[in-house]
Amino acid sequence: MLLVTMVIVSLLAFAAFDLISGSPAEIMLGTQATEERVAELEAELGLDRPFPVRYLSWLAGFFTGDLGTSYSYHQPVWELIAPKVGITLCLSLLSFLLIAAVSIPLGLWAARRSGGPLDAAGTVLNQLCMAVPPFFTGVLLSWVFSITLHVFVHGQFPDMGSDPGGALGYLFFAAVAIAIPRIAMTVRMLRSTIQAEMRRDYVRTAISRGNDRAGVLRRHVLRNALVPVVTFLAQTMAEIVAASIVVEQVFAIPGLGRLLVSSISNRDYPVVQAIVVILAFWVVLAGTAADLINQRIDPRLRLGGAS
Amino acid sequence: MKKRLLALLLLTGLLSAALTGCGGGSTEQASGDGQTANGSAGARAQTNEIVVGIAQDLDESLDPHKAVAAGTKEVMFNVFEGLVKPTPDGDLIPAVASGYTVSPDQTVYTFTLREGVLFHNGDPVEMEDVVYSIERCADDSEGTPLIPALSAISDIQSDETTLTITLAQPDSEFLSYLTLAVLPADYDGQDTAPVGTGPFKFVSRAAQDSIVLERFADYWGTPAELDKVTFRIIENADSLVMSLQSGAIDLFSHLTTTQAAQLGDDFQILEGTMNLVQALYLNNAVEPFSNEKVRQALCYAVDKQQIIDLAFDGYGSPIGSSMYPAFQKYFVEDLTDYYPYDPERAMELLAEAGYPDGFTMTITVPSNYQPHIDTAQVLVEQLKAVGITAEIQLVEWGTWLDETYTNRQFQSTVVGVDASNMTARALLERFTSTAGDNFINYSDSDYDALFAQVQTAADDDARTELYKEMERNLTEHAANVYIQDLADLVALRTGLEGLRFYPIYVLDLSTVRYAQ
Numbered sequence: 001m002l003l004v005t006m007v008i009v010s011l012l013a014f015a016a017f018d019l020i021s022g023s024p025a026e027i028m029l030g031t032q033a034t035e036e037r038v039a040e041l042e043a044e045l046g047l048d049r050p051f052p053v054r055y056l057s058w059l060a061g062f063f064t065g066d067l068g069t070s071y072s073y074h075q076p077v078w079e080l081i082a083p084k085v086g087i088t089l090c091l092s093l094l095s096f097l098l099i100a101a102v103s104i105p106l107g108l109w110a111a112r113r114s115g116g117p118l119d120a121a122g123t124v125l126n127q128l129c130m131a132v133p134p135f136f137t138g139v140l141l142s143w144v145f146s147i148t149l150h151v152f153v154h155g156q157f158p159d160m161g162s163d164p165g166g167a168l169g170y171l172f173f174a175a176v177a178i179a180i181p182r183i184a185m186t187v188r189m190l191r192s193t194i195q196a197e198m199r200r201d202y203v204r205t206a207i208s209r210g211n212d213r214a215g216v217l218r219r220h221v222l223r224n225a226l227v228p229v230v231t232f233l234a235q236t237m238a239e240i241v242a243a244s245i246v247v248e249q250v251f252a253i254p255g256l257g258r259l260l261v262s263s264i265s266n267r268d269y270p271v272v273q274a275i276v277v278i279l280a281f282w283v284v285l286a287g288t289a290a291d292l293i294n295q296r297i298d299p300r301l302r303l304g305g306a307s
Numbered sequence: 308m309k310k311r312l313l314a315l316l317l318l319t320g321l322l323s324a325a326l327t328g329c330g331g332g333s334t335e336q337a338s339g340d341g342q343t344a345n346g347s348a349g350a351r352a353q354t355n356e357i358v359v360g361i362a363q364d365l366d367e368s369l370d371p372h373k374a375v376a377a378g379t380k381e382v383m384f385n386v387f388e389g390l391v392k393p394t395p396d397g398d399l400i401p402a403v404a405s406g407y408t409v410s411p412d413q414t415v416y417t418f419t420l421r422e423g424v425l426f427h428n429g430d431p432v433e434m435e436d437v438v439y440s441i442e443r444c445a446d447d448s449e450g451t452p453l454i455p456a457l458s459a460i461s462d463i464q465s466d467e468t469t470l471t472i473t474l475a476q477p478d479s480e481f482l483s484y485l486t487l488a489v490l491p492a493d494y495d496g497q498d499t500a501p502v503g504t505g506p507f508k509f510v511s512r513a514a515q516d517s518i519v520l521e522r523f524a525d526y527w528g529t530p531a532e533l534d535k536v537t538f539r540i541i542e543n544a545d546s547l548v549m550s551l552q553s554g555a556i557d558l559f560s561h562l563t564t565t566q567a568a569q570l571g572d573d574f575q576i577l578e579g580t581m582n583l584v585q586a587l588y589l590n591n592a593v594e595p596f597s598n599e600k601v602r603q604a605l606c607y608a609v610d611k612q613q614i615i616d617l618a619f620d621g622y623g624s625p626i627g628s629s630m631y632p633a634f635q636k637y638f639v640e641d642l643t644d645y646y647p648y649d650p651e652r653a654m655e656l657l658a659e660a661g662y663p664d665g666f667t668m669t670i671t672v673p674s675n676y677q678p679h680i681d682t683a684q685v686l687v688e689q690l691k692a693v694g695i696t697a698e699i700q701l702v703e704w705g706t707w708l709d710e711t712y713t714n715r716q717f718q719s720t721v722v723g724v725d726a727s728n729m730t731a732r733a734l735l736e737r738f739t740s741t742a743g744d745n746f747i748n749y750s751d752s753d754y755d756a757l758f759a760q761v762q763t764a765a766d767d768d769a770r771t772e773l774y775k776e777m778e779r780n781l782t783e784h785a786a787n788v789y790i791q792d793l794a795d796l797v798a799l800r801t802g803l804e805g806l807r808f809y810p811i812y813v814l815d816l817s818t819v820r821y822a823q
Binding site: 023026027028029035036037038040070072073074075080081083084135139142143146147150153154155156157249250251252254258259262265266267268 | 347358360364366367368375449451498499512513514515516517539540541542543545546547549550551552553554555556675703704705708709713743
C-alpha cells in the first residue's frame with residue numbers, strides 16, 4: 001500500500017512539472033540563455049527525452065538508491081538533503097508531540113468545565129488561536145523570545161550534530177508556532193466528542209451504578225472519544241509538514257521546506273522529486289500509525305483481529 | 308496482521324531513532340545558555356569572523372566561468388581573481404599578472420605573470436593555468452563561447468612568465484574581459500569545491516543554509532582582515548530583520564528602506580548603488596509600443612522622482628538611458644531629463660498616435676523582486692492619469708525568464724538590467740537589432756550602425772563618444788521608459804568598518820574589519 005502511494009505521488013509530482021512553464025536549462029542559464037545553449041544543456045541533462053522515459057529512469061534510479069544529481073548544486077541529491085531530512089522530521093515530530101501532549105489533557109479539562117464563564121473565555125481564546133497563521137505566531141515568538149528575552153538567537157540555527165540540545169531548543173519555538181492553531185482545533189474537537197459521548201446511555205448507566213464522573217470519563221469515555229481525534233491528528237501530520245515549510249522560512253531553519261521551495265522555482269526536478277517522496281512517505285506513515293493506534297484503543301476496528 | 312503491525316512499529320522506531328534525541332523532545336526547553344544579542348556578535352569579534360546575510364542561495368555551479376547569477380558572482384568575487392581585477396573606482400589593476408602593456412594599435416596585450424601567486428590548494432599559479440582559463444572561456448567548439456567577446460583573440464603566445472594575446476581587431480575594452488577567473492588547469496571540482504587565488508578561500512556550502520569562506524593566508528597581496536566569513540541564506544524579509552537584531556548576522560546588503568528604518572543603534576546604514584538599469588521595458592515589436600509616439604508618451608507620463616520618493620523613500624538615482632551614474636565615463640547626464648514629467652504632452656502624443664482615449668496594457672513583473680513590484684504599482688497610478696489602464700501581472704522568475712526574456716512574449720515589464728562586466732558594451736550591445744538578448748526587440752538602423760563604428764573606432768575617446776551617441780539614440784526613440792538605478796542600502800554592525808562599494812555588483816569583504 002505504502003509503496004503504491006509513493007509511486008503515485010512521485011508520478012503526480014513529475015507530471016506537474018511537465019505542465020508548468022519554465023525549463024531548468026533556461027533558469028540555469030538565466031539572462032545568458034540562448035536557444036542553442038538551452039538545447040545543449042537540455043540534452044546534457046537528459047530533458048530532451050520523452051516524459052515516460054524520464055519518469056521510468058528516475059523510478060529505476062530511486063529503487064536502486066540513486067536519487068540523481070541536483071541541477072542547481074551539481075551535487076548528489078542525497079548528499080544535499082540528508083542533513084535537512086532530520087531537521088524537518090524533527091520539527092514535524094516535535095510539533096506533533098506538542099499537539100498531542102497539550103491538547104488531550106486540555107480537551108478533557110475543557111469538556112469537564114463546559115458551561116461556566118471560564119468555558120466561554122476558553123472558547124474565545126480557542127477561536128483566536130485557530131485563526132492565527134503560523135508565520136505570524138512565528139514572528140511574534142521570535143520577537144518575544146529572541147529579540148526581547150534572548151532565549152535563542154534568531155537566524156542562528158545550531159548545528160544538529162554538535163549541539164542537538166540547542167537545535168531542539170530552537171526547533172521548539174518553531175514547533176509552538178505550528179502547534180498553536182492545531183492544538184486549538186484538537187481541543188475543540190475532543191471537547192465536543194467527549195460531551196457527545198457523555199450523553200450516551202452507557203455513561204448514564206455507569207454513573208447510576210455509583211461510579212464517579214471522573215473515573216467514567218477516564219476509563220470509558222476517553223477511549224471512545226479518542227478514536228476520531230487520533231484520526232484527526234494523523235491527518236494534521238500533512239498540515240504540519242505544509243506549515244513547517246512556511247515556518248522554516250520565518251525562523252530561518254535550514255530544513256527541507258526551504259530547499260523544496262527554492263528547488264521548485266529553480267525547476268530542480270531531482271531535488272523536488274526526492275523531497276516530495278520523503279514528505280509523502282512521512283505523511284502516509286503517520287496515517288498508518290494512527291490506524292494502528294486506533295485499533296489498540298478500539299478493538300472493534302481490528303479486521304480479523306488475532307489477539 | 309500482527310507481522311505487519313510489528314514491521315510498521317519497527318519502522319517507526321527506526322525513524323525515531325534516526326532523529327537523534329528526538330524521542331520525548333516535547334518537553335525540551337530552549338537551552339538558554341546566556342547567548343544574548345551582543346553575546347553572539349561579541350563572540351564573533353573575538354574570533355575575528357562575521358556572518359553576512361544573503362537573500363538568495365548560490366544554487367548553481369560555483370565554477371566562476373559557468374555561474375550566471377549576479378548573487379553568486381557577488382559572493383565569489385572574494386574567491387577568484389583574473390589577470391586584472393576591478394577597483395572600487397572602476398579601474399582595472401593587475402592581479403595575477405604583475406603588469407601589462409598594450410600595443411599602440413590596441414591589438415597586442417602583453418602580460419607578465421606575478422611571481423609567487425598560489426592557488427587555494429597550495430599549488431603555484433603557472434602560465435599553463437592562465438592559458439587554460441582563457442582558452443576555456445574562449446572555446447567555441449561547443450557553440451557559443453563562455454565569454455563571446457573572447458572570440459576576437461587571434462593568437463595566444465606564452466612562455467613561463469610572459470603572455471601575449473593578439474586580437475584580430477582592436478578592442479579597448481578587451482582588458483575588462485581578463486578579469487575572468489584564473490583557475491588551476493587540471494582540477495575538475497570547481498562546480499562544488501571551487502579553487503581560486505583570491506583573498507578568501509572557499510570552505511563549504513550547505514544548500515539553502517550557508518556558505519563559508521576563510522582567509523587565504525598565502526594570498527599574494529594585502530591579506531583579508533577577517534579570518535572567516537559565513538554567508539547565511541535568509542530569504543524571509545521578517546526573519547532577516549530579526550536576524551540582524553538578534554545578533555545572528557553582522558552585514559546585509561540590498562536592504563529595503565523599510566527594513567533599514569527598523570534597525571536601531573546596533574547598525575550603520577551605508578548607501579551605495581545597485582548598478583543596474585531599472586526601466587519599464589517595452590516590447591518594441593508589439594502594438595501599441597511599436598509606435599514611437601506611444602513610447603514617448605509613456606516617458607512623459609512617468610514621474611521618476613515620484614517613484615523614487617514614494618516607493619524608495621527618496622533613495623535612488625534617476626536615469627534616462629541604458630547607463631547608470633556609477634559608470635561616470637559613459638553616463639550622459641542631460642538624458643535623465645530628456646522627457647520631463649508632462650502628462651499633457653503625453654496625452655497629446657497619445658492622441659497623435661491614434662489613442663486619444665488611451666489603451667489597456669499589461670506590465671509583467673517577476674514576483675521575487677519587491678522593488679520592481681513597488682515601482683510597477685506607482686507606474687500604474689501614473690499611467691492612469693493619462694488614460695492608460697495598466698495591469699500588473701506577477702510571474703515567477705522562471706516563467707519570466709522563459710516567456711518574457713527568452714520568448715519575448717510580453718507587452719511591458721519592470722526589471723533591472725545589469726552589466727556583466729565593466730564595459731559600456733555589456734549594457735548597450737543588447738539593443739542592436741540582431742542581438743540574441745535584445746528582449747525588447749529594439750530595431751534601429753542608426754543604432755546598429757553606431758555599434759558597428761564602435762568596433763572599429765580608432766581610440767578610446769572616439770569609442771566613448773559613440774557609446775554616448777548610442778545612449779542618446781535609445782532615449783530619443785524612447786526604447787524604454789527609463790526610471791532609476793536603485794539605491795543599495797547596506798546594514799553593517801557597529802564596530803565593523805572598511806566596506807567599499809564597487810561600480811559592479813560585488814561584495815568585497817577583504818577590507819572589512821573590526822575597529823580597534
